[in-house]
Amino acid sequence: MLKQKLDLYLQLIRWDRPAGWLLLLWPTLSALWVAAHGFPGWHLVLVFTLGTFLMRSAGCCLNDVADRDFDRHVKRTAQRPVTSGRLSSREALLVGAVLALLAFGLVLTTNIAAIQWSFAALAVTLIYPFAKRYVSMPQAVLGVAFSFGIPMAFAAVQSRVPMLAWVLLFGNLFWVIAYDTEYAMVDRDDDLRIGMKTSAITLGRFDVAAVMLCYLFYLLIWALAPVVPAQSAIYLIAIAVAGLQALWHGWLIRKRERDDCFKAFRLNHWLGFTVFAGIAGSWLVA
Numbered sequence: 001m002l003k004q005k006l007d008l009y010l011q012l013i014r015w016d017r018p019a020g021w022l023l024l025l026w027p028t029l030s031a032l033w034v035a036a037h038g039f040p041g042w043h044l045v046l047v048f049t050l051g052t053f054l055m056r057s058a059g060c061c062l063n064d065v066a067d068r069d070f071d072r073h074v075k076r077t078a079q080r081p082v083t084s085g086r087l088s089s090r091e092a093l094l095v096g097a098v099l100a101l102l103a104f105g106l107v108l109t110t111n112i113a114a115i116q117w118s119f120a121a122l123a124v125t126l127i128y129p130f131a132k133r134y135v136s137m138p139q140a141v142l143g144v145a146f147s148f149g150i151p152m153a154f155a156a157v158q159s160r161v162p163m164l165a166w167v168l169l170f171g172n173l174f175w176v177i178a179y180d181t182e183y184a185m186v187d188r189d190d191d192l193r194i195g196m197k198t199s200a201i202t203l204g205r206f207d208v209a210a211v212m213l214c215y216l217f218y219l220l221i222w223a224l225a226p227v228v229p230a231q232s233a234i235y236l237i238a239i240a241v242a243g244l245q246a247l248w249h250g251w252l253i254r255k256r257e258r259d260d261c262f263k264a265f266r267l268n269h270w271l272g273f274t275v276f277a278g279i280a281g282s283w284l285v286a
Contacts, residue, residue: 008081008086008087009087009095011080011081012060012061012064012080012081012082012087012092012095013056013057013060013061013095013099014056014057014060018269019265019266019267019268019269020056020060021052021053021056021057022269022272022273023146023176023179023268023269023272024052024055024056024146024149025048025049025052025053025149025272026269026272026273026275026276027146027147027149027150027168027172027175027272027275027276028048028052028149028150028152028153029045029048029049029153029276029280030150030168030227030272030275030276030279030280031149031150031151031153031154031165031168032044032045032048032153032156032157033276033279033280033283034154034164034168034227034228034279035153035154035156035157035158035165036157037283037286038283038284038286039280039283039284040157043109044110044153044156044157047106047107047109047110047156048149048152048153048156050103050106051103051106051107052149054099054100054102054103054106055099055100055103055121055125057096057099058096058097058099058100058103058125059096059125059128059129059145060096061092061093061095061096061099062093062096062125062126062129063128063129064080064081064082064083064092065082065089065092065093065096065129066129066130067083067129067132068082068083068089070194070196071083072084073190073193073194074187074190074191074194075190076186076187076190077187100122104118107152110155110156111155111156111159112159113155113156113159113160113161114152114155114156116155117148117151117152117155117161118152120148121145121148121149121152124141124144124145124148125145127141127145128141128142128145132196132197132198133196133197134197135197136197136199136202137177137197137199137202138197138198138199139176139177139180139181139184139198139199140173140177140199142176142180143172143173143174143175143176143177143180144169144173146172146176147168147169147172147173147176148169150165150168150169150172151165151166151169153165164225164226164227167221167225168221168222168225168227170221171217171218171220171221171222171225172218172222174214174215174217174218174221175214175215175218175268175271175272177199177210177211177214178211178212178214178215178218178246178249178268179264179265179268180199180265181198181199181200181203181207181210181211181214182211182249182253182261182262182264182265182268183261183262183265184198184199184200184201185200185207185253185256185258185261186258186261186262186265187200188200188201188256207256208250208253208254208256211249211250211253212246212250215243215246215249215250216246219239219242219243219246222239222275223235223236223239227279228278228279228282228283228286229282229283229286232278232282232286234278234281234282234285235278235279235281235282236278237278238274238275238277238278238279238281239275239278241274242271242274242275242278245267245270245271245274246271249264249267249268249271252264
């Protein structure tokens with residue numbers, strides 16, 4: 001029974017689907033390297049890596065409880081532990097609370113600025129699961145939630161959040177909208193039937209074009225922002241490779257087929273890793 005319970009907890013936090021927390025991790029690590037002008041030290045790398053995993057897992061717990069009545073009508077989510085009744089909402093929320101407290105414990109090892117900004121990050125995390133009921137583009141709310149590691153990284157390194165951090169957050173928001181719209185395209189038919197609001201529904205036949213524009217805005221903002229030493233060839237190559245990946249994703253989603261849209265979503269963490277590698281590599285040789 002203990003093994004069965006552990007399996008349910010691992011399903012609850014999407015242990016077998018690391019793409020979700022990796023999408024959070026790469027922009028956060030990128031911001032750490034930018035704020036520190038290079039390697040920020042193992043302490044901050046471990047704090048933000050573990051913290052990203054824990055907070056994404058806590059967010060999954062809250063999301064599954066908030067969406068349990070909707071998820072049972074969606075083929076892809078009907079067998080989630082809370083939706084299927086194998087875990088109670090109370091138990092899932094308790095698991096989420098423990099994970100969030102562990103993440104907060106990690107933040108306590110940094111500085112007062114990061115601790116203060118962590119409350120704002122928590123607030124956005126709590127808001128997002130309910131945005132899908134009222135906001136026609138809930139992906140924009142998710143974009144803020146999935147980008148908040150950027151100002152927190154700057155706060156942990158510099159004890160302040162400069163304008164550059166907000167510029168990078170703004171750019172990263174477009175990337176989140178791009179890949180989460182691909183994710184929403186997978187469930188569009190089910191979401192229309194149950195009345196859920198998503199960018200895939202709001203954008204209609206312009207969904208693919210909007211995804212590609214969001215990729216373009218993301219890469220342009222991050223390419224033009226002063227994140228690496230001037231004229232870094234490594235970073236420009238990384239941005240170009242990321243751009244090629246974005247074009248590939250556009251090719252995958254062009255027919256709006258479920259499997260291809262989901263594949264494009266899952267592969268986005270490689271795009272984020274490419275940008276991070278360009279930043280880390282540029283500062284390494286600076």
